[in-house]
Amino acid sequence: MTTVLDPTNESTPSVLERCMRPESLAGLTVGLLDISKPRGNVFLDRVEERLNALGSTVRRYKKPTFTKPAPVDMRHQIATECDAVIEALAD
Amino acid sequence: MVDPILGDIAKGEPLTVYTQDDLTFPESIAGLDDLDLSMSWHHNIETVPTLIRVDANGAEEDRIIGWSRDQWQAFTGDIELGITLPEFRPGCGSLSVDPSRSDELNARMGGSGLATRRVDFAELEDEFEAMYDRGWSDGLPLVPPTEARVLRMLEGTTRTPGEVVANVPPDLVDITVEKIAVNAVMAGCKPEYLPVVITAVEAICTDEFNIHGLLATTMSVGPVFVINGPIRREIGMNSGINVFGQGNRANLTIGRAVQLVVRNVGGGRPGGVDRAAQGSPAKIGLAFPEDEEGTPWISLAEERGMDPGVNSLTALCLEGPRLIVDQLSRTPESLTNLIADALLTTHSSRMVAGIDALLVLSPEHMARYVDAGWDRARFRAELEERLMIDTDDIIRGTGGIDEGLPAAFAGKQVPKFRPGGLHIAHAGGPAGLFSSVFAGWVSGPTGSVPVTKEITP
Numbered sequence: 001m002t003t004v005l006d007p008t009n010e011s012t013p014s015v016l017e018r019c020m021r022p023e024s025l026a027g028l029t030v031g032l033l034d035i036s037k038p039r040g041n042v043f044l045d046r047v048e049e050r051l052n053a054l055g056s057t058v059r060r061y062k063k064p065t066f067t068k069p070a071p072v073d074m075r076h077q078i079a080t081e082c083d084a085v086i087e088a089l090a091d
Numbered sequence: 092m093v094d095p096i097l098g099d100i101a102k103g104e105p106l107t108v109y110t111q112d113d114l115t116f117p118e119s120i121a122g123l124d125d126l127d128l129s130m131s132w133h134h135n136i137e138t139v140p141t142l143i144r145v146d147a148n149g150a151e152e153d154r155i156i157g158w159s160r161d162q163w164q165a166f167t168g169d170i171e172l173g174i175t176l177p178e179f180r181p182g183c184g185s186l187s188v189d190p191s192r193s194d195e196l197n198a199r200m201g202g203s204g205l206a207t208r209r210v211d212f213a214e215l216e217d218e219f220e221a222m223y224d225r226g227w228s229d230g231l232p233l234v235p236p237t238e239a240r241v242l243r244m245l246e247g248t249t250r251t252p253g254e255v256v257a258n259v260p261p262d263l264v265d266i267t268v269e270k271i272a273v274n275a276v277m278a279g280c281k282p283e284y285l286p287v288v289i290t291a292v293e294a295i296c297t298d299e300f301n302i303h304g305l306l307a308t309t310m311s312v313g314p315v316f317v318i319n320g321p322i323r324r325e326i327g328m329n330s331g332i333n334v335f336g337q338g339n340r341a342n343l344t345i346g347r348a349v350q351l352v353v354r355n356v357g358g359g360r361p362g363g364v365d366r367a368a369q370g371s372p373a374k375i376g377l378a379f380p381e382d383e384e385g386t387p388w389i390s391l392a393e394e395r396g397m398d399p400g401v402n403s404l405t406a407l408c409l410e411g412p413r414l415i416v417d418q419l420s421r422t423p424e425s426l427t428n429l430i431a432d433a434l435l436t437t438h439s440s441r442m443v444a445g446i447d448a449l450l451v452l453s454p455e456h457m458a459r460y461v462d463a464g465w466d467r468a469r470f471r472a473e474l475e476e477r478l479m480i481d482t483d484d485i486i487r488g489t490g491g492i493d494e495g496l497p498a499a500f501a502g503k504q505v506p507k508f509r510p511g512g513l514h515i516a517h518a519g520g521p522a523g524l525f526s527s528v529f530a531g532w533v534s535g536p537t538g539s540v541p542v543t544k545e546i547t548p
Contacts, residue, residue: 004210009355076215
């Protein structure tokens, strides 16, 4: 991983801006991010069923631990592979 | 060489040996791994072997460097130590100060002290694309500003990283030496250019220079920097062939670093506060040194009040260079007539007393004046005489042109440039009867006034 120093005046967050929210998920690739809380997978299994019914392609991801933000590599992978992402915050 | 005696010392008192590279060394006593050089770095080891005595708490009491039999014997109190070895060997350089590794080590171990926010790129993210994606680039690729590179850049100045250099428009943000260094790394600068970049940022962020105004204008002007003094040569700037063009790192990256500061720290971006209708390739960044050695004339900086031999930078608000071609004049009078003729049309023949200009004489044109014994003052006086305009020729509607002065100005003589508004420098390759003029923007206190500043380390 490369770490660089921010060349800007740091008045805006260093993360990139979010994409526009899609009108519909039909036909899109949707990532489901399990944050590793217990039974989050149960919730996401049901979401996956519903998305499949909508005609979405579903990809599953899982954070190593719920105590920390998703690793930068995982965020990049999701951004590269998916049109949208749903994060499960279930407990 | 010292391997056997390490075992000898260990018999007498506790000894810990750290090995930087080959873990099979030493054989006479088990060595500890310092492959990551952290022990060496923290103990400031410059030479191997270095022998350090520590007290019961591990605090250093004394050290000896390299191999000197007398020193090692005195240090250990063993007068028999190493008697079969040579008297003296200086030792080798420690890997922890190897130039190829020290920057990375300083960044890793040092707690660099750099205050700038860190941005992580993903492993699969192309770092060059990542910088484009974040909007940091002027359109050309950037050098990733890693901590090690920024630390190396900061070695180019004696100023502390946290020193506030200026308040950068249009967002009016205080900028530190460190933040300038980050942008200078991205622009491709070498550390020795940093004092020039810092001075340039100071110069443009003054009320007189007015970088906000020249950023916001729809005219196609930008900051142009002329460098004078020995630093030109010391950092390898080019004042000769293709002086305004490609091919020299210092010429190309100093101005670019300043423009990246304006973009990234000041927030001045094309389409944002930068409203230039057409812009100019010169706005990517334009700095060049004057050829002081090639003329007996005083330099631009000296004419503007700097002492000879002082490193300085003059910031001017200008468009890019435009050629002035005269291949036939052999007298200074004829060449001056032609140059005046060209200067009178800068921006258009109808533009009077509104803009400054920078005339850069090439060596072959300069030779006409030097051969005839003209100095800078004589040339300026003769040229300014020829830059008077008869307003009757440029009243609105004359010559079928609607642009021009109002009719009330008829019957007057006015100068093309305000007093002090024509700046003169010398640069270029040895052959070619071509000089250049850079025209400016709104001149004087209501627009932009050139700023000359000393470059300090």
